[in-house]
Amino acid sequence: MTKEKGEDGANRRAIREQIDENLKRVYRDSLSEELPDRFRDLLAQLKARDDTSQGGTGQGGAG
Amino acid sequence: MNDLTPRDPRDRLAEAIPKLRAFAISLARDVSAADDLVQDTILKAWSNMDKFDPATNLDAWLFTILRNTFYSSLRKTRREVQDSDGVHAARLSVKPAHDGTLALKEFHRAFDQLSPEHREVLILVGASGFSCEEAAGMMGVAIGTVKSRASRARKRLTEMLHLSDGEDLFSGSDGATQAVVLRSAATGT
Numbered sequence: 001m002t003k004e005k006g007e008d009g010a011n012r013r014a015i016r017e018q019i020d021e022n023l024k025r026v027y028r029d030s031l032s033e034e035l036p037d038r039f040r041d042l043l044a045q046l047k048a049r050d051d052t053s054q055g056g057t058g059q060g061g062a063g
Numbered sequence: 064m065n066d067l068t069p070r071d072p073r074d075r076l077a078e079a080i081p082k083l084r085a086f087a088i089s090l091a092r093d094v095s096a097a098d099d100l101v102q103d104t105i106l107k108a109w110s111n112m113d114k115f116d117p118a119t120n121l122d123a124w125l126f127t128i129l130r131n132t133f134y135s136s137l138r139k140t141r142r143e144v145q146d147s148d149g150v151h152a153a154r155l156s157v158k159p160a161h162d163g164t165l166a167l168k169e170f171h172r173a174f175d176q177l178s179p180e181h182r183e184v185l186i187l188v189g190a191s192g193f194s195c196e197e198a199a200g201m202m203g204v205a206i207g208t209v210k211s212r213a214s215r216a217r218k219r220l221t222e223m224l225h226l227s228d229g230e231d232l233f234s235g236s237d238g239a240t241q242a243v244v245l246r247s248a249a250t251g252t
Contacts, residue, residue, distance in 0.1 A: 015226045019217055020189050022170040027190035030085035033094075039080050042102060046109050047073070 072115055076105060079125050082191065086126055089186045090133050090179055100136075104129040123193065127201045130183060137179065173223040181216035188213050 083104060087097035107128050108115075115124055174182065187198040188209065195213075199206045 015221055016217060018226070019220055022167065023174075023185055023190040025167065026171065026174060027085055027089065027186055030088045031081050033084070033088075035081060035084065036098060038098070039101065039105065040077070042105055043077055046105075050073075 072112055072117060072121055073109065075121055076108065076125075079122055080105070082122060083125055083129055086186060086191065087129055087133070089182050090130065092175055092182075100129060100133055103132050107132065120197065123197050123201055126187070126193075130201065133179070169224060170220075173220050176223060177216060177219060180212065181219060184209060184212045185216050185220075189217075 080101065084097060084101050087100040087104075088094060091097040091100055104125060108125055111128075115121065174185075177185070183202070184198065187193045187201065188195055193201070195206050195209045199209045202209065204212075
């Protein structure tokens with residue numbers, strides 16, 4: 001209640017900036033992790049399955 | 064007009080996967096659990112693609128599926144809380160603290176100790192660049208809730224890192240700190 005607001009606010013902003021900077025780094029680090037092949041394989045499988053089940057002219061009647 | 068129509072959202076899934084996975088790692092704190100989560104999300108997205116509105120943000124839609132999947136499996140399994148170092152501290156390289164920058168390892172450790180809800184809101188609005196409004200839509204809460212939750216999460220991090228006063232939380236009392244955090248995690252607060 002009796003804290004000096006100005007200094008406190010500036011300090012809080014600085015802390016917040018540090019936190020956000022580190023959050024971005026955490027996220028960037030996770031983003032740059034190498035992706036396992038399983039996702040590419042999965043997408044290829046899903047695509048192949050769709051192509052087969054739609055049979056030939058995929059554009060036709062949507063089902 | 065056959066395979067290469069770029070607007071098919073299915074063809075945009077592949078490029079969304081790194082972001083999805085980064086979000087999943089932030090939520091699950093475990094890379095193999097995160098990968099399972101991403102796989103479930105891809106499967107659900109693929110089979111529900113007709114419900115996706117192409118005028119909206121695909122990433123936000125995918126993130127929503129992922130976080131809903133995460134929370135429903137969390138409710139089912141009630142996974143044990145991991146060791147305090149967590150996945151981030153264990154897996155990712157640690158950079159030295161530059162002037163004014165937090166030591167990354169300490170930050171990872173504190174981040175891992177947050178509740179999933181707090182990690183989620185901080186990643187969404189603090190790191191991955193979604194607006195509070197988008198995050199609110201994804202989390203299924205009001206914008207005000209997003210803002211207050213983000214602010215509480217930042218405050219919690221600040222407390223854990225003892226940024227507000229000069230004390231060095233991490234030099235001496237790891238055991239006691241961890242016990243407190245684990246206890247509060249166990250009661251779900």
